Amino acid sequence: MSNNSTNKWAKSVIKQNEIDCYLTKGKKDFINEEIISDKLLLNNNPGKQQIRDILQKSLAIERLDPSETAALLHVNDPELLDEMYKTALAVKQKVYDNRIVFFAPLYCSNLCVNNCAYCGFRKDNTEEKRKILNTAEIKKEAESVIDEGHKRMIVVYGEHPASSIDYMIDSIETIYSVNRHGNSGIRRININAAPMSVADLRRLKNVGIGTYQVFQETYHHDTYKRMHPSGPKSNYQWRLYALHRAMNAGIDDLAIGALFGLYDWRFEVMGLLYHAIELEHQFGIGPHTISFPRLMPASGSDISKNSKYLVNDADFKKIVTVLRLAIPYTGLIITAREQADLKRDIIRVGCTQTDASTKIGVGGYSETMTKQNENKQQFMLGDTRTLDELIKELVQMDMISSFCTAGYRCGRTGDKIMGLLKNCVEGKFCKLNAVLTFKEYLEDYASEETKLTGEKLIAKEMSQIEEMPFYQEHNLIDKFNQYYKRISNGERDLYM
Ligand code: SAM
Ligand code: SF4
Numbered sequence: 001m002s003n004n005s006t007n008k009w010a011k012s013v014i015k016q017n018e019i020d021c022y023l024t025k026g027k028k029d030f031i032n033e034e035i036i037s038d039k040l041l042l043n044n045n046p047g048k049q050q051i052r053d054i055l056q057k058s059l060a061i062e063r064l065d066p067s068e069t070a071a072l073l074h075v076n077d078p079e080l081l082d083e084m085y086k087t088a089l090a091v092k093q094k095v096y097d098n099r100i101v102f103f104a105p106l107y108c109s110n111l112c113v114n115n116c117a118y119c120g121f122r123k124d125n126t127e128e129k130r131k132i133l134n135t136a137e138i139k140k141e142a143e144s145v146i147d148e149g150h151k152r153m154i155v156v157y158g159e160h161p162a163s164s165i166d167y168m169i170d171s172i173e174t175i176y177s178v179n180r181h182g183n184s185g186i187r188r189i190n191i192n193a194a195p196m197s198v199a200d201l202r203r204l205k206n207v208g209i210g211t212y213q214v215f216q217e218t219y220h221h222d223t224y225k226r227m228h229p230s231g232p233k234s235n236y237q238w239r240l241y242a243l244h245r246a247m248n249a250g251i252d253d254l255a256i257g258a259l260f261g262l263y264d265w266r267f268e269v270m271g272l273l274y275h276a277i278e279l280e281h282q283f284g285i286g287p288h289t290i291s292f293p294r295l296m297p298a299s300g301s302d303i304s305k306n307s308k309y310l311v312n313d314a315d316f317k318k319i320v321t322v323l324r325l326a327i328p329y330t331g332l333i334i335t336a337r338e339q340a341d342l343k344r345d346i347i348r349v350g351c352t353q354t355d356a357s358t359k360i361g362v363g364g365y366s367e368t369m370t371k372q373n374e375n376k377q378q379f380m381l382g383d384t385r386t387l388d389e390l391i392k393e394l395v396q397m398d399m400i401s402s403f404c405t406a407g408y409r410c411g412r413t414g415d416k417i418m419g420l421l422k423n424c425v426e427g428k429f430c431k432l433n434a435v436l437t438f439k440e441y442l443e444d445y446a447s448e449e450t451k452l453t454g455e456k457l458i459a460k461e462m463s464q465i466e467e468m469p470f471y472q473e474h475n476l477i478d479k480f481n482q483y484y485k486r487i488s489n490g491e492r493d494l495y496m
């Protein structure tokens with residue numbers, strides 16, 4: 001495709017009427033920077049009792065309001081911070097139980113018409129080797145991911161006419177069609193892709209995606225402008241309303257996120273909260289997950305190495321803790337961007353999902369990583385451990401790894417799943433499905449050592465399940481035990 005037609009395509013992406021319909025009369029969006037700054041200022045010295053009352057509200061699985069969240073963001077007393085970490089974990093246990101859901105990212109292309117100052121894929125980065133996977137290559141990548149034991153994938157695309165909606169649909173269909181050994185494939189594909197029109201989003205819905213994920217990167221308007229000098233992504237409001245359009249297209253499983261390190265981290269947490277509140281108000285459903293990637297060094301990007309807003313580990317832990325407490329029903333995703341030690345610590349304050357065996361180079365799973373194809377990845381990873389290694393560590397932490405995709409396939413999405421999460425019911429189903437899918441993993445993919453320790457954890461989980469009144473009251477135990485037996489005998493993909 002010539003430069004001219006690529007530019008023409010880029011100019012045609014934004015549909016102004018699909019922004020205007022969401023704005024207030026004064027053409028304003030829902031991120032009011034003055035209000036956020038005032039909330040942060042007014043709550044910058046919270047009292048101990050005030051914080052403890054807020055923690056009780058989180059424990060009751062109620063979403064916090066902006067003033068309460070601003071207060072938590074200013075806690076520095078080590079004793080109170082410790083109480084916050086413990087409460088965050090307790091909230092997670094209540095809503096999601098002790099499980100961590102695994103997924104693998106798959107980068108399909110690094111062609112991009114945008115110029116995000118922090119990203120190795122940006123258009124003007126001449127250090128980047130460009131690549132877009134063809135159908136055979138996508139199949140190969142999917143096979144490698146499936147052979148690790150994954151059942152969920154997040155597929156990532158640059159924004160470019162070569163990877164526009166037709167390519168996305170083809171790649172999703174290709175991945176869903178891959179089946180290994182007759183009984184193993186990807187059961188849920190989530191998407192991380194640029195904002196789209198309602199018409200394109202409807203097509204994504206029809207091809208059967210799980211979650212649609214768009215990170216706002218920064219909620220601060222001026223910073224956003226500086227970070228995104230050209231291309232469709234330079235339009236803040238087109239991006240801010242991407243998930244509103246998704247809802248209108250019938251996709252009710254949405255994921256938001258901010259790229260921490262571009263602007264003040266307290267402001268960004270408030271931005272995420274206001275985004276969640278806006279979705280709740282407009283559609284009655286908050287975000288299914290929130291991501292909080294930290295800026296990592298990327299090729300050809302100075303800002304990714306020397307931004308004055310880079311977040312240190314202690315503040316990062318506080319960010320995740322406050323998000324857990326402020327929006328108790330939402331899933332929190334920590335990625336392989338982070339180093340293993342920190343990831344371990346952060347998982348303990350309430351994360352629900354992570355990736356493993358991750359390769360973020362385009363074609364990275366089926367190629368051996370060489371110096372040359374390091375240049376096809378977006379940024380440098382902090383945790384390159386295999387799925388088996390991570391699962392073994394989680395078992396030691398008494399956490400069960402889940403590959404469950406049942407919610408989405410049983411219609412437990414959108415407002416249905418929100419209600420179940422808020423009432424702490426979804427976590428109960430998850431506990432059963434976590435055991436069933438973990439058993440599949442142990443049978444099919446685990447190393448001897450992981451299998452041994454994993455089976456002990458399953459035995460412990462099963463005796464807890466037997467004793468929990470919820471399962472008895474809902475007559476779930478017999479069905480669960482039957483499914484477990486059938487999986488032990490070689491059947492796959494049974495879920496509650
Ligand atoms: N092109 C699409 C978009 O921008 O929405 C999706 C793909 S983009 C590769 C996915 C995410 O990677 C971005 O939303 C951004 O938050 C993150 N990212 C980009 N550069 C990064 C960096 N240097 N460190 C960490 N995350 C980064
Ligand atoms: Fe392109 Fe996304 Fe990277 Fe921006 S963050 S340059 S839009 S791939």
